[in-house]
Amino acid sequence: MDTRKTDDEVVHILERGSPFSPGQRVKGGIDWERRYRIMRLHSAAHLVFYAMKEVFGEGCKPASSGLLDDKKDRSDYLFESPIDRAKLAEVEERVNSLIASALPITHVATEEDPHRLLWKIEPYEPLACGGTHVRNTAEIGRVKVERGKKPGKGKERIEISLA
Helix, strand or coil, X not given: CEEEEECCEEEEECCCCCCCCCCCCCCCCCCHHHHHHHHHHHHHHHHHHHHHHHXXXXXEEXXXXXXXXXXXXXXXXXXXXXXXXXXXXXXXXXXXXXHHCCXXXXXXXXXXCCCCEEEECCCCCCEECCCCCCCEHHHCCCEEEEXXXXXXXXXXXXXXXXX
């Protein structure tokens, strides 16, 4: 359900009690294809955030970063009025342009807390995020940005999928 790092130890939190005994050796694995799709979508979600701010201006504020899986990213934004579909198409175009620019993606630690990471891509301000990301926007590939099911008054749901 979760993974935490304390000092030099990685602790995996399981949904149910552990089937393992203390000291028992176990071998874990990663479904790399699934994880890589998640990394691509998660990185794309940050680009969408920047593009939403550029295209919609100050009237658009992030409300939540809802669901992220290997199929899509779903995030909610606060809006004063319903979003314009033409402007959302502009967001998609802007994001795909950033992706095609093959920009490097880096993580930097904050001065206050070396364990707190900032996601960084030029020319944007860094975002606090310790999630997994690709190293270059070109790895994301084209994305589709769509309006999702309306989550409530004053909110718009934006869904991102790999094209």
